[in-house]
């Protein structure tokens with residue numbers, strides 16, 4: 001007997017005939033990363049010209065930016081004080097003039113003279129040291145005007161002078177191709193009056209949930225058996241926090257035609273499509289089927305030997321002759337978020353031209369022992385620094401089951417926990433492990 005709802009397009013989805021063991025090998029993480037890197041090569045970043053005044057944090061530079069001039073351009077004073085000739089033996093100097101920032105003194109300093117000078121002002125010709133005002137006393141004045149000062153500490157040649165080009169030399173590389181802009185980088189561009197630069201375009205990414213059980217989160221009281229879609233807002237928020245402008249592609253129902261139509265429609269807006277749900281062994285898990293048989297995509301991997309995220313699937317191909325990659329993440333809320341962090345954001349950042357697309361990894365110390373499981377695990381943890389400890393202490397965020405979203409709340413890192421072996425079934429309190437940073441640390 002078969003019911004019409006069982007009759008999806010392929011025999012593998014007639015429930016009585018479905019495979020009872022996944023046909024997809026669970027690839028090791030290294031293979032999954034390599035496969036994604038190979039796909040990234042098919043999506044080279046594109047650049048465009050952009051005015052510096054309109055730049056915002058997170059933009060990525062698509063050229064090497066070199067210093068067009070020295071900084072400082074001329075020798076300048078590091079202190080408010082007096083520009084002097086160090087070799088003068090006299091402690092008393094005649095104040096011959098004033099140099100402030102923006103108003104140089106254009107004479108030539110003579111022996112026995114000094115120039116009152118401000119921080120940032122150009123050192124007058126003939127001077128070779130600056131004495132800070134704290135190391136002087138007044139030696140003579142005429143009304144309100146200083147006439148002579150007494151130097152309390154004899155200066156050495158070069159004292160408190162910023163030599164020409166000592167901060168930045170003309171033609172030095174200021175910012176490398178692939179560097180992400182933050183406040184300092186934006187400041188540098190303005191420092192040199194660089195008006196326009198090449199930056200990379202941000203890739204477009206669509207986020208879609210799949211599942212008959214899903215309703216929009218504004219539902220006050222979903223009917224029995226329904227749940228609110230939390231993955232989509234969560235993933236949209238993740239990609240936004242990374243500086244992308246993700247497109248909300250809604251919820252597709254668990255139906256081969258609907259999923260195919262939703263992916264085709266999403267591909268009109270974005271070349272990267274992120275779905276969640278429908279990738280495991282359930283009778284309504286159609287994502288792999290759609291990707292392979294309906295869209296003719298190459299499935300780079302259909303499972304990964306990791307926890308959470310085992311059924312994570314990545315596929316790529318063409319729709320309307322344009323390249324498209326689909327990250328079909330597992331439905332469990334923690335699984336989709338962990339996989340998005342490990343696989344999708346580094347991919348998007350590579351597509352966006354970043355020269356450091358992956359999250360930083362640091363060493364942390366376990367606050368408590370941990371039992372190892374059969375799969376390598378990415379445990380959520382928050383970090384604290386403790387007095388006398390060299391490494392941050394990692395506190396696991398409670399029960400790590402992949403449906404339990406609170407395990408992500410407050411998590412700074414994903415601990416990289418190896419799978420168990422005959423030699424090692426547990427990590428001890430105080431052991432050092434790698435931790436992938438997934439949130440800002442303040």
Ligand SMILES: Nc1nc2c(c(=O)[nH]1)N[C@H]1C(S)=C(S)[C@@H](COP(=O)(O)OP(=O)(O)OC[C@H]3O[C@@H](n4cnc5c(N)ncnc54)[C@H](O)[C@@H]3O)O[C@H]1N2
Nearest residue numbers: 209229230231232277278279280281285310330331332335
């Ligand atoms: N027989 C097997 N069953 C399962 C396996 C397996 O290997 N053999 N793998 C398990 C693992 S591991 C995971 S992870 C899940 C992933 O399954 P799917 O990707 O097919 O996801 P769904 O079944 O659609 O959903 C799983 C779970 O997550 C909830 N969900 C889905 N979408 C959302 C959403 N947008 N917002 C909130 N919650 C969502 C869904 O209701 C389910 O409870 O499969 C295991 N099963």
Ligand code: MOO
Nearest residue numbers: 308309310335402
């Ligand atoms: O991969 Mo699943 O994410 O273990 O629950």
